[in-house]
Amino acid sequence: MAPNRETPMGSYNPVDRDCHGDTSRPKPPKLSLENLQRTISDISTELNKEKVVLDDTGKLPPISEVEDAKCECCGMSEExxxxxISRVREEFSSKLVCGLCAEAVRExxxxxxxxxxxxxxxxxxxxxQRFNRIGRAYPVLSQAEAMRKILKKRVNSMSPKGPGPKKLGGGLARSSSCIPAITQEVTDQRMVD
Incomplete structure (x- = not known):
């Protein structure tokens, strides 16, 4: 039964009663043979639209078997x-590469x-290989290394000595130490006390 006490679609229970306790509910209609034949005819028409090549015996060709293939880059297996497999090996110098790695190589x-x-x-x-060796075993170390690389690129692009163009403003530049200002504040505070 459905949560709201209604009969779900497609189900029929002859013991169900209406609100007056009457069990004389009409039975669901039976499928006619004509409707069934029409459905079979529609399915065969759709199949005939497809270009299916039959073998010599008039049967459908066998479906080629799938096999587990392991990517030579990341080690992931896929069917x-x-x-x-032969197409991928032709494209990638006889190496088997999964779809994700293939896209990365194309990029x-x-x-x-x-x-x-x-x-x-x-x-x-x-x-x-570097990720599998370090990233999987030490994920925090891998993340720290990635952040170090990002910061190094950022600093090199802001540095006047660096290879990147000189940028003004918006960077993390330090003009002087803040220690003298803090020391001055502490000294002033002591004098007031």
Whole structure:
């Protein structure tokens, strides 16, 4: 029964009573043979629209088996067909790469101007190996290393000696130490007391 005491759609209970206690409720309609044949006909029409190539015996071709394939970059396993595995190996220098790593390698190739696919693949493999070795075992250390790199890039871009252009304002620049000001305040406070 539904929570609001109504009969859910598609269910029929002959013992259900209406509000007056009458159990003479009409039975649900039975499917006619004509409706069933029409449904079968509609399904076969839809199947005929599909271009299905039958084998010599007139049967559907067998579906190729899937197998577990392990990515050579990140180590993740996924189910793939042998045809897909061979296509990926052709594209990525006979290395099996999962879909996520394949997109990362393609992005690295684009950053390089569409050149040197092997170098981009090796760079991604080394990044994945470094992450698997350090990032998974020591996640806090990995996060601290990432923050260090971000701050180092930021400081280098703000530094007048750095390779980046000189930027004015908006940076974390320190003109002098705040210790003399604090010392002066403490000294003034002692004199008042």
């Amino acid at each position: 793939c067909t042998p045809e897909y 690295r190739i684009q950053r390089r101007g569409g050149k040197n696919r092997e170098a981009a693949l090796e760079e991604h493999i080394s990044a994945c």
